[in-house]
Amino acid sequence: DVKVTQSSRYLVKRTGEKVFLECVQDMDHENMFWYRQDPGLGLRLIYFSYDVKMKEKGDIPEGYSVSREKKERFSLILESASTNQTSMYLCASNPGGGFANEQFFGPGTRLTVL
């Protein structure tokens, strides 16, 4: 079974803090993705990565950065957290083929920025 794990299920941070969300997959997948999910808006893509040290912007990259130093790990960074970044963050991976193939999602991190 594919397993995608995220470092925290719940996280509470203060405005202005630097926040790291970690995601690890154990199936040697090429592609990894970060989404945020908000009520009424659905899933929106923040960043994705096709390979180590490679990153591409998604639909809403502003205020975020990412890091992929190892194939199995994809980190989402909020350089200076703001209240409008309070959301559910979901990480996903797939073996390749871009977005056409099934994505395997982690359980999500619910981030609250006060």
Add this chain to the structure above:
Amino acid sequence: KNQVEQSPQSLIILEGKNCTLQCNYTVSPFSNLRWYKQDTGRGPVSLTIMTFSENTKSNGRYTATLDADTKQSSLHITASQLSDSASYICVVSAAGGSYIPTFGRGTSLIVHP
């Protein structure tokens, strides 16, 4: 602009009843349409994928249909169970593999005993 619209936004049914969820899209050129199920507090899990040439595909009590001409898909759930309570998300991908797919906002289904 590519769009995916799902209806209804929410649905409440009694255990054992059937229901149908709708997904209309404007994504072009079409590659595939995928239905995901997302249980509360969990990430989405793929239920089924539909390609251009497929009209119907089943996965247990879940049956997806696709009408590529009218750009509509439906997800039919037969003999609902309490465990079917979840959000169902329709995702449509454009041809090319490199295009970011378009996500619907989901239908929230609640199954009552």
